Amino acid sequence: MATTHVPTANGTVMNGATSLVKSLEAAHVDVMFGLPGGAILPAYDPIFDSTIRHILVRHEQGAGHAATGYAQVTGRAGVCIATSGPGATNLVTPLMDAGMDSVPLVAITGQVPSAAIGTDAFQEADIRGITMPFTKHNFLVTKADDIPRAIAEAFHIATSGRPGPVLVDIAKDALQTQTTFNWPAKIELAGYNPKIVPDNQSISDAAALIAQSKKPVFYVGGGVIKANAHKELAQLVELLGAPVVTTLMARGAFPDSHPLHLGMPGMHGTVAAVTALQKADLLITLGARFDDRVTGKLSTFAVNAKVIHADIDPAEINKNKFADVPVIGDLRETITALIPALKSALAKNSQDLAPWNASMQKLKSTYPLGYTLPDDGSLSPQAVIERIGKISGTETIFTAGVGQHQMWASQFISYEHPRTWLNSGGAGTMGYGVPAAMGAKVGAPDSTVWAIDGDGCFQMTNQELVTCALNNIPIKVAIINNESLGMVRQWQTLFYEGRYSNTSLESKRVPNFPMLAEAMGCVGLSCERPEDLDATIEKAMSINDQPVVVDFRVHRDAMVWPMVAAGTSNDEIMIARATAPDWDSQEL
Amino acid sequence: MSIHTLEVLVENEPGVLARVSGLFARRAYNIDTLVVGPTSNPEVSKMVIQVNLEGHSLEQVIAQLDKLISVISIEELVEGAKKPVKDTQPDYQN
Numbered sequence: 001m002a003t004t005h006v007p008t009a010n011g012t013v014m015n016g017a018t019s020l021v022k023s024l025e026a027a028h029v030d031v032m033f034g035l036p037g038g039a040i041l042p043a044y045d046p047i048f049d050s051t052i053r054h055i056l057v058r059h060e061q062g063a064g065h066a067a068t069g070y071a072q073v074t075g076r077a078g079v080c081i082a083t084s085g086p087g088a089t090n091l092v093t094p095l096m097d098a099g100m101d102s103v104p105l106v107a108i109t110g111q112v113p114s115a116a117i118g119t120d121a122f123q124e125a126d127i128r129g130i131t132m133p134f135t136k137h138n139f140l141v142t143k144a145d146d147i148p149r150a151i152a153e154a155f156h157i158a159t160s161g162r163p164g165p166v167l168v169d170i171a172k173d174a175l176q177t178q179t180t181f182n183w184p185a186k187i188e189l190a191g192y193n194p195k196i197v198p199d200n201q202s203i204s205d206a207a208a209l210i211a212q213s214k215k216p217v218f219y220v221g222g223g224v225i226k227a228n229a230h231k232e233l234a235q236l237v238e239l240l241g242a243p244v245v246t247t248l249m250a251r252g253a254f255p256d257s258h259p260l261h262l263g264m265p266g267m268h269g270t271v272a273a274v275t276a277l278q279k280a281d282l283l284i285t286l287g288a289r290f291d292d293r294v295t296g297k298l299s300t301f302a303v304n305a306k307v308i309h310a311d312i313d314p315a316e317i318n319k320n321k322f323a324d325v326p327v328i329g330d331l332r333e334t335i336t337a338l339i340p341a342l343k344s345a346l347a348k349n350s351q352d353l354a355p356w357n358a359s360m361q362k363l364k365s366t367y368p369l370g371y372t373l374p375d376d377g378s379l380s381p382q383a384v385i386e387r388i389g390k391i392s393g394t395e396t397i398f399t400a401g402v403g404q405h406q407m408w409a410s411q412f413i414s415y416e417h418p419r420t421w422l423n424s425g426g427a428g429t430m431g432y433g434v435p436a437a438m439g440a441k442v443g444a445p446d447s448t449v450w451a452i453d454g455d456g457c458f459q460m461t462n463q464e465l466v467t468c469a470l471n472n473i474p475i476k477v478a479i480i481n482n483e484s485l486g487m488v489r490q491w492q493t494l495f496y497e498g499r500y501s502n503t504s505l506e507s508k509r510v511p512n513f514p515m516l517a518e519a520m521g522c523v524g525l526s527c528e529r530p531e532d533l534d535a536t537i538e539k540a541m542s543i544n545d546q547p548v549v550v551d552f553r554v555h556r557d558a559m560v561w562p563m564v565a566a567g568t569s570n571d572e573i574m575i576a577r578a579t580a581p582d583w584d585s586q587e588l
Numbered sequence: 589m590s591i592h593t594l595e596v597l598v599e600n601e602p603g604v605l606a607r608v609s610g611l612f613a614r615r616a617y618n619i620d621t622l623v624v625g626p627t628s629n630p631e632v633s634k635m636v637i638q639v640n641l642e643g644h645s646l647e648q649v650i651a652q653l654d655k656l657i658s659v660i661s662i663e664e665l666v667e668g669a670k671k672p673v674k675d676t677q678p679d680y681q682n
Binding site for chain 1: 598610648651656658659
């Protein structure tokens with residue numbers, strides 16, 4: 001049960017649309033991203049008078065990803081709003097994306113009038129049915145009286161437990177009917193009561209297992225950031241002194257500069273991070289979900305490791321990997337309880353972790369992330385991303401699209417703080433970068449926000465730069481322009497004998513990105529030579545009253561390394577094409 | 589494989605059957621039989637679902653079912669007696 005603050009409007013007669021807006025205000029919404037249309041039109045009349053900032057996007061998908069960017073930066077629910085039919089279906093991708101990455105999102109959609117539902121009416125789509133598989137929950141509201149409770153429950157469900165997207169579909173006549181506003185004082189859902197505080201027994205079992213381990217590794221997932229548990233994690237790591245890996249969704253949960261941090265595990269993880277998981281005798285899994293991009297071929301993943309799996313979602317336990325000790329609860333509560341339990345367990349029984357740490361540190365120093373500069377003197381994509389990270393600093397918020405540039409941005413930018421790295425991890429949504437950066441900048445207006453984007457991704461959602469230009473949202477976009485769908489091309493190079501079927505975008509010819517940027521009210525810059533790189537980034541950094549787009553025209557053939565090919569074992573990690581680490585020189 | 593019978597109490601609301609059957613379909617669990625009926629509480633319906641599954645898969649079905657907001661409780665029927673799944677899986681309370 002959750003209690004809420006009852007607004008003064010309670011008991012006032014109004015129409016459903018006003019009731020919706022009063023409900024959003026009561027849920028402390030300060031901004032929403034949306035685009036009106038027929039079925040949602042009644043709601044846009046009271047929105048006109050509301051204190052809530054409404055940002056008019058150019059495509060509903062942009063509204064959805066912007067709400068996600070806002071949510072990922074602030075930790076609060078992001079809100080997007082669209083009309084029925086195509087307006088609602090344009091939210092499908094962001095809702096799926098938010099579901100995969102556990103983002104608290106509330107989507108409001110208009111629906112055709114209740115009497116028309118089921119008649120194939122104009123702009124009718126069963127958006128509740130469509131979004132059932134990937135929303136945490138959804139509602140179809142057909143009566144004005146039900147609007148406040150649905151909105152209150154939507155925010156409660158989206159932001160509590162394992163966060164997720166919730167859709168509220170409201171029939172047009174419900175928005176138009178008179179009702180007495182009635183915001184619920186408390187929310188009770190018989191079928192929903194997330195377990196927050198972990199069982200004492202599971203905590204002491206976990207502590208005992210950790211104290212017995214000679215080769216433990218902290219396998220840290222995005223749940224640590226969602227639970228705001230990064231400070232507690234740092235204390236726990238210091239207490240044990242064991243190595244840490246942070247997944248793609250957890251970059252920033254633990255400082256990259258910390259000596260115990262081995263980097264990111266997974267398909268494009270560091271040799272040290274991948275090997276640490278493979279060779280460990282214990283995985284201390286915190287808010288991670290054994291995704292296939294992390295485990296590689298599951299039957300060969302961490303075969304000698306016992307598993308502690310701490311997560312707020314019981315359905316994650318034993319889903320992909322058996323957990324010897326499951327710990328169900330909020331991660332901040334869990335880690336806070338684990339610290340004193342581990343202290344007393346270590347006082348009775350502790351292992352010498354020095355040999356394990358030494359071998360991991362040796363791997364880390366022997367196989368650092370790196371790249372070779374192109375022979376022809378052209379611009380290196382990794383160098384562009386690395387220099388943007390260095391010049392803009394660790395307080396900067398970065399978003400990415402999906403593909404090679406995303407992997408390089410996770411590898412070559414140093415993340416020191418949570419909520420500074422936003423990307424589409426589970427869904428892999430190309431086009432996420434620009435609208436997510438827009439939402440992030442709205443949520444953190446004083447921070448520099450860079451979208452590291454690909455030329456393919458950018459061409460999917462760049463229309464939101466118009467929204468940014470008109471609404472004083474001065475984001476910066478780095479297009480890593482290799483004129484290709486680069487990651488797909490990399491797979492064609494490696495697995496399809498260089499047969500580049502439909503991956504050449506020719507984006508160094510068309511479109512002219514700086515002109516496109518200027519046309520959308522942004523500053524457009526271009527950089528093709530390594531000697532101009534720093535000056536171009538500094539120029540972009542100096543412009544803070546307009547969005548900036550930089551077309552970094554980079555070498556086409558750069559590849560993301562290391563790599564564990566899809567479906568193979570993590571033991572088959574390659575540090576370059578056909579080059580495995582020299583395992584014989586390592587004692588593990 | 590063996591037949592397990594689950595008695596699932598759900599919110600009596602439009603679409604709840606789609607939520608449950610859709611979950612089985614998208615996670616590739618087969619339903620042998622499914623019966624829905626009323627309870628003494630008009631706000632709650634009862635589903636009796638038979639599945640042909642073994643240990644790990646059954647555990648996942650129950651855990652995923654329990655994640656649905658509209659699902660209030662799940663019990664396994666064993667030889668005519670009700671066995672609350674919560675008792676066998678103390679960590680699976682929600």
